[in-house]
Amino acid sequence: MLTRALIVVLAILNLGVALWWMLRGEPAPAPPPPTTGVAQLQLLPATASAPTGASIASTPAAALDDVTPAPVPPPAAAPAQAPTAESPAATAVAPAPVAAPPAPAPAVAQAPAPVPAAPAQCVSLGPFTDRAAAQAAQAKAGGTLRGARLREVADAGATRYRVVLPAAASREDAQATVKRIVAAGLSDYYIIANGEETNAIALGQYRNREGAERRMAALSAAGFNARLIASGGDGSAQWWLDATLAPPADASVARQRSGAAQQRSLDCARVR
Incomplete structure (x- = not known):
């Protein structure tokens, strides 16, 4: 029962506030700000005595306060001057000087190429x-x-030269030497089968001594001790x-x- 009474009281209060808000008058608008440079009219209080005509005539500035700034006169225009011979307007535009082409760079003297030495x-x-x-x-x-x-x-008179390895003790020894010759990458050989040089190994026959000496040098490099036999000369x-x-x-x-x-x-x- 108490709760219902409180609700009724609150409803009445809200209704009263809403009526007051709707019935209240509009607030008076605020006066606009004074305009700069315009004279302002000042009202005297009603209780003050009105000034006499002489006073108003003698002191017009007392009633009105004119704060308007005085206008500034524009600057006087400079008199126009006629173009002279020295002025830019009368000066003839001279063509830009044409740059001369650059002088060619002097050729650098090149040293003569060295002449290769003759063999x-x-x-x-x-x-x-x-x-x-x-x-x-x-x-x-x-x-x-x-x-x-x-x-x-x-033996300057020799007509041919032979390169020979000395005779081996047996045919088997000679064949073993041949295997070593083949393993060394040499060729042109054969085993002499009869005569005084039986089981000797012939390693080539040449018409000039130079070829025979080259053959001996190759055999010596491979580890074989060959000999040179000249034939057909007088022995000098x-x-x-x-x-x-x-x-x-x-x-x-x-x-x-x-x-x-x-x-x-x-x-x-x-x-x-």
């Missing part, structure tokens, strides 16, 4: 009958030769002078100075 030439001069004659020829040649060495050629020995030609001398000049009867081109690797 060395080697020669063999001879034959001489003995070592003393070969030494005398070397002295006569003088500065035309350099790095000279003497070389003896046995000759001497040759092997050297490198000193430029600008040539082989004919060196031969004439040394007194040699022959000259032969030679591989320079044999002279070193």
